[in-house]
Amino acid sequence: MDNCSRIQLNTMKDLTERQREILTFIEHHEWRNGYWPSIREIQEKFNFKSTNAVMGHLRALEKKDAIERITGQARTFRIHHHDTPEVSEMPNNATEVVDIPIMGDIAAGYPDRVEPSGEIGRLQVDIASAGFSKRHRSFALQVRGESMVDAEIYDGDMVVVEPRDPQDGDIVAALIDGETTLKRYIQKNGEPPYLKAENKFYPELYPINDLTVQGVAKAVVRSI
Amino acid sequence: MDNCSRIQLNTMKDLTERQREILTFIEHHEWRNGYWPSIREIQEKFNFKSTNAVMGHLRALEKKDAIERITGQARTFRIHHHDTPEVSEMPNNATEVVDIPIMGDIAAGYPDRVEPSGEIGRLQVDIASAGFSKRHRSFALQVRGESMVDAEIYDGDMVVVEPRDPQDGDIVAALIDGETTLKRYIQKNGEPPYLKAENKFYPELYPINDLTVQGVAKAVVRSI
DNA sequence: CTTGACAATGGACAATTGTTCACGTATACA
DNA sequence: TGTATACGTGAACAATTGTCCATTGTCAAG
Structure with a gap:
């Protein structure tokens, strides 16, 4: 078990601060609303002037194997939950x-x-x-x-x-x-x-x- | 507010066979793929010749308070899981x-x-x-x-x-x-x-x- | 017989939404 | 000095996708 998570951890390249912010928002949006955000909704949340700012981060997140998307389709995300390191921000004690x-x-x-x-x-x-x-x-x-x-x-x-x-x-x-x-x-x-x-x-x-x-x-x- | 609970109970009119099929597919698609289906994906699944067949059912499902949607936005469903009453034809319904x-x-x-x-x-x-x-x-x-x-x-x-x-x-x-x-x-x-x-x-x-x-x-x- | 709920077709429109091209700035690295 | 990565702007394009028009048919209830 420990092995597993550690292995998964290594394949997961480190995300930058900004990338993690984006990822967190996407996850959070799904959690709150029940569906994934559109690119323009992400853009709005971060006050980007262009959707390309989002596109860049999404591409990076995909390259770093943090997320998965269906190209061309709306609001189709898939989060790759390589479990976060010891810095788990989630209250992990609660039995999920x-x-x-x-x-x-x-x-x-x-x-x-x-x-x-x-x-x-x-x-x-x-x-x-x-x-x-x-x-x-x-x-x-x-x-x-x-x-x-x-x-x-x-x-x-x-x-x-x-x-x-x-x-x-x-x-x-x-x-x-x-x-x-x-x-x-x-x-x-x-x-x-x-x-x-x-x-x-x-x-x-x-x-x-x-x-x-x-x-x-x-x-x-x-x-x- | 007690209105609410009563409404939820009473307003949950029985779904027709077809409506339940649609609803079930939508739910299922979400947990299979991680995101909601588009109207045309539902259409394709049921071999409808027109997206309006789906639209009709979605409207019915909304009126019967089975689902919720954000008008105009893609793949934004929300399932209302009022647990079905005793009329459930499912074998062992009460999941204890x-x-x-x-x-x-x-x-x-x-x-x-x-x-x-x-x-x-x-x-x-x-x-x-x-x-x-x-x-x-x-x-x-x-x-x-x-x-x-x-x-x-x-x-x-x-x-x-x-x-x-x-x-x-x-x-x-x-x-x-x-x-x-x-x-x-x-x-x-x-x-x-x-x-x-x-x-x-x-x-x-x-x-x-x-x-x-x-x-x-x-x-x-x-x-x- | 009429009314309403249910089911489905066909085509067209318009909004939402993902994508791309071109261009700019930093920072780190060899 | 070049080169790569990260981060961002701006505008336009095209695909996806929700929506609405009119129309047909069935069936049960009043």
Whole structure:
């Protein structure tokens, strides 16, 4: 855990004073209003005479991997929450909790257009003890089948999934034949990626298209 | 002001099927992507031929006080989460959550006598999905060692323990040699009970006194 | 039969909003 | 001395995006 945060910290280049101000305002605006600010709203807040002042900072923040944006689209930010150093300005003692919907079945659609009708409960996990970012988009799934027994994930387990691009070795929730299943994501350098069941009795391989992978598994919960 | 609460209750007219679909998609899009959808993105999702189909629904949702928007501004939604009444068709609607402290070390006694300093986080689990009683006194433990690998519980896992008398076959948190460990509780009829490690390489048996068993394991949480 | 709520189409308009080109100032670094 | 990074101005452009016009149809309630 400590390792993790320290590693994340290093990839995060230092922001300048001004850049941190901008970033903080963006975060704060979302927190207060429920949606992201437009560039001109940021401009106004800092009394810039030109939107380019904002643009410059946004570009810098993106280059320094602090934020992410969808080019051309309005008010589409994504904060990269590499946890701040010991200088945490937030009252970190308060137990912050992330709220995770439990999906019974998300088989029926595109991964980014999932119908939440399958929600059968909620799971809440303390941030500190699970390494989730506050602005998580995770959900939980009930595992069906034995395809992941070699990864110690069993039928009936609940898996917390975070929607994001997988890396080699990740366990992912994948949409295969209209059903959401867990698979191991394999991508050796250069070669095309594929999915693999983690059960020596079902050593099946699966092709990948962009709609297949719904997210990366981050935790398992099992009732005894 | 009492007006307010009454209004909120009464003004929350029932949404139609379609309206709920729209609302659900909007909510979902936000937690999937981190920002709200544009009207045309909603249109596309539902295969509307005109943005006006969306506009109509948004107006209806606003009139029914389900959402709020900033007119003229892009991707600015605000969901009004008046929890739906008993008419909810969702299975287990009332999301009651139990709050579970994560104890780093409870070796020194009963968990309810532990100083709060031993608490290293909190875990919250929906009652319905985990079968907890509301007036629980559960706590969570980090597993050390491999004594329960045959029960698919591994080093580093987090185990939710409910303090109560065990039954035959239960996995229990047990105080042995001043350390809390997980063991299988065995009590065949008539015979005296004992504890057993769930690892074929450590088939140890342990005697029991009344202070040994601290509670019954009810769930396992593992970070991947 | 009329009225109103609900659902959806089609096209056009205008505001919001992201983006770019050109240009200016500092500061630090080799 | 050049060069890179950070910071900012100014104006114009183009894409995204919300909005409104008119119109069609269904269905239940009064």
